[in-house]
Amino acid sequence: xxxxxxxxxxxxxxxxxxxxxxxxxxxxxxxxxxxxxxxxxxxxxxxxxxxxxxxxxxxxxxxxxxxxxxxxxxxxxxxxxxxxxxxxxxxxxxxxxxxxxxxxxxxxxxxxxxxxxxxxxxxxxxxxxxxxxxxxxxxxxxxxxxxxxxxxx
Amino acid sequence: xxxxxxxxxxxxxxxxxxxxxxxxxxxxxxxxxxxxxxxxxxxxxxxxxxxxxxxxxxxxxxxxxxxxxxxxxxxxxxxxxxxxxxxxxxxxxxxxxxxxxxxxxxxxxxxxxxxxxxxxxxxxxxxxxxxxxxxxxxxxxxxxxxxxxxxxxxxxxxxxxxxxxxxxxxxxxxxxxxxxxxxxxxxxxxxxxxxxxxxxxxxxxxxxxxxxxxxxxxxxxxxxxxxxxxxxxxxxxxxxxxxxxxxxxxxxxxxxxxxxxxxxxxxxxxxxxx
Ligand SMILES: Cc1cc2nc3c(=O)[nH]c(=O)nc-3n(C[C@H](O)[C@H](O)[C@H](O)COP(=O)(O)OP(=O)(O)OC[C@H]3O[C@@H](n4cnc5c(N)ncnc54)[C@H](O)[C@@H]3O)c2cc1C
Ligand code: FES
Ligand code: FES
Numbered sequence: 057x058x059x060x061x062x063x064x065x066x067x068x069x070x071x072x073x074x075x076x077x078x079x080x081x082x083x084x085x086x087x088x089x090x091x092x093x094x095x096x097x098x099x100x101x102x103x104x105x106x107x108x109x110x111x112x113x114x115x116x117x118x119x120x121x122x123x124x125x126x127x128x129x130x131x132x133x134x135x136x137x138x139x140x141x142x143x144x145x146x147x148x149x150x151x152x153x154x155x156x157x158x159x160x161x162x163x164x165x166x167x168x169x170x171x172x173x174x175x176x177x178x179x180x181x182x183x184x185x186x187x188x189x190x191x192x193x194x195x196x197x198x199x200x201x202x203x204x205x206x207x208x209x
Numbered sequence: 210x211x212x213x214x215x216x217x218x219x220x221x222x223x224x225x226x227x228x229x230x231x232x233x234x235x236x237x238x239x240x241x242x243x244x245x246x247x248x249x250x251x252x253x254x255x256x257x258x259x260x261x262x263x264x265x266x267x268x269x270x271x272x273x274x275x276x277x278x279x280x281x282x283x284x285x286x287x288x289x290x291x292x293x294x295x296x297x298x299x300x301x302x303x304x305x306x307x308x309x310x311x312x313x314x315x316x317x318x319x320x321x322x323x324x325x326x327x328x329x330x331x332x333x334x335x336x337x338x339x340x341x342x343x344x345x346x347x348x349x350x351x352x353x354x355x356x357x358x359x360x361x362x363x364x365x366x367x368x369x370x371x372x373x374x375x376x377x378x379x380x381x382x383x384x385x386x387x388x389x390x391x392x393x394x395x396x397x398x399x400x401x402x403x404x405x406x407x408x409x410x411x412x413x414x415x416x417x418x419x420x421x422x423x424x425x426x427x428x429x430x431x432x433x434x435x436x437x438x439x440x441x442x443x444x445x446x447x448x449x450x451x452x453x454x455x456x457x458x459x460x461x462x463x464x465x466x467x468x469x470x471x472x473x474x475x476x477x478x479x480x481x482x483x
Contacts, residue, residue, distance in 0.1 A: 070217035070260070092210050094248050095399070097314065106288075106317040112247050113318065116217055117240075117264060164313060181398035182312025 057121050059084065060128025068115050074108075075099045077115035078125060086126040086155050090184070097183030100156035100163075101125050107163035109182070126155040129162065138162050138200045147196035149187035157183045161197050170201060212250035219262045223348055223377055226263045230373045231350050233259045239375065240264060241284060244311070244319035245327045269322075269377060272296055278344075279383060283322025283376045287311070287334075290321060300381050302389035302409055306337045309391065312399040322376045325361075328368040328425070331401040333393065335362060336426040338379065340409050340418035345369075346378040353377070362425035384411045390480035392473040393420070396460065403460045406449070406473035410481045417477075422453040422470055432474055442482065446475035 057064055059082055066081045078084045078101065090098030092111050099111040102124040129136040135143065138161050148154045157180065164179035165171070171179060176197045177190070185193060220226035230237055238257035240246055241264055249255040263269070269284035272293045279299050281290070290296060290307035297304050310316055310324070310333050324334045325345065338345075338358050345356045347370055361369050370376060389409045393402045405420030415436045417429040431452065435445035450467035457463045 069214065071212045071214055073211065076211070092251070094244070094315070097312070100314060103317075107314045108317055109314045112243060112251075114217075114243070114247070116219075117243065117262065160313065167313075178398070179313060182314045 057115075057118050057123055059123045060125060060131075061122075070114065070116050072115045073111055074101070074103075074113040074115050074118050074123075075110035077118075078110060078123070081115075084125050084127050088152060088155055090152065090156070095184065096153070096156075097160055097180075098153055098156040100159045100183065102159060102163050105163065105166060107160045107182075124159070124162075126159060129158070136162070137203050138165070138196075141196040141200035141203065142193070145192050145196035145199055147188065147193045153183060153185040153187075157185065157193060161200065165197070165201055165204065170205060171197070173198065210251040212247070213253055213256045215250075215257055216259045217262065218259065220266060223263075223266055223269060223375055226261055226266065226375050227348055227350060227373070229261045230375065233261070235372060237261050239326075241320045241323035241326075242286060242318035244315050245323060245329065263375065274299070275380060277383065278380045281321055281379045281381065283325075283378060284320050285322075287316035287319050287321070287324075288313075291316060298386055299383040300341070301386040302341070302384060302391070302407070303334070303337055303381055305389070306333050306391050306407070309333055309393055315399070321379060325379065326368060326370055326376050328362055328364070328366045329401075330362075330365065330423060330425050330427075331421040332426075333391075333402065333405060333420060336405060336407050336418040336420045337391075338381065339426045339428055340407050340416040341381050341384065342416075343382075344380040345376060346380070347371075347374040348377045349374040359428070365424040382411075384409060388481060390477040392477045392480075394469055394473060404455075404466050404469040404473060406470060406477045408474070408477040408481050415478070415481070417449070417474060419449070419453065419470055419474075422450070422455045422466060424454075424456075427453060429470075429474060432478075436478070442478040443475050446471050446478060449474035 088098040090096035094112040236258035240260045240262045269282040271282040273280045287307045343358045393405045402420045407418045417432045419427045431448040449470040455466035
């Protein structure tokens, strides 16, 4: 499979979860395991551009896919616009949910570039945050959407 | 949590999937989106020896105009239902309820066929398909057969599909863009319904289906009959829990579920009538 644009090739047991593969075989520990029961979204990555919970996907199911993790969003010194917006709007406290939250938001804004506040809340319903109370995350997502449409229009 | 070890084979077509099921027999299980099966395997509540992955059988992922019905491939993911213009125009209820399943991540992977074949009474789409009198097409070693929705759901996680059969297509009638209301009661946004009530109205016919009020999705036939004989929404909805045997769990007692069914059915009838 391709991970953040580079080829990864390992022989793994079929039962290897995608999140385990990314962390242990590829050494990409940015993706977190929160609940391990498909609920919290901390493990969210993009598979061919769509958000998925990597604790509930086998590595073999992603064979041949293009995976993007939090490490792949901003290869240079500059933050990805969604990361920048989380930074500016205090969209994180402890940061445990953040990698998954940011990936879910990147996937969501791709599908819905100009969301309403309600759509943002529904868009991140698969991601739990125990610290922020979500308000600052929602503000960050709306700001990122506005910044993005400002750039492209 | 990591599943117990298993062998993994990928099917490239529905014929290949059926042949692999025949080859491995009872040891094998189909894997579609994995949104129900993988959590069970991680908890080791399911320990199949062989997984036959049909997730890449792309010719089973479609929403097509079938003339008098809409035909949906079993491997179509919830997200593709949610964004289908054909469904929005011809069977709006299925599009709309698909958007209520789980969260974005779950809808990107989970399929309508997996939802149906899993046979979980707490799932949303089976109740919709029951209310719509949908037809299920199953392919087995001896060929293909049609199964009516009222004969499909047999018990908790049990359906009329044989272990060597693959669900290939689901056919729903063209009911138009509107004429429905779905009341889903849950505590967290992404969760399954504690109780759900779906009401569809097509011409003079009002169909009522219940989520999580027994071991299978159910039709509230008593409510439907009362509406035919002219009962008000609240009189008809008072019958919503009759004949049901809901379970009790951390979220709700059986009595509370019965209460919810009556209230949610009344709200849904009022919404389609209003
Ligand atoms: C966090 C979370 C929240 C969820 N919330 C909801 C919700 O609110 N409402 C809801 O309805 N569902 C919910 N779900 C379940 C979701 O809808 C699943 O997508 C669906 O139940 C299973 O589809 P799947 O393609 O992932 O099937 P899989 O998990 O791959 O398979 C499920 C079962 O069906 C069998 N199977 C799959 N495809 C076929 C086929 N074509 N023919 C024969 N057998 C087949 C498999 O062998 C297995 O036994 C949720 C899931 C998660 C993880
Ligand atoms: S760790 Fe995957 S959803 Fe919580
Ligand atoms: S910032 Fe701590 S869980 Fe979200």
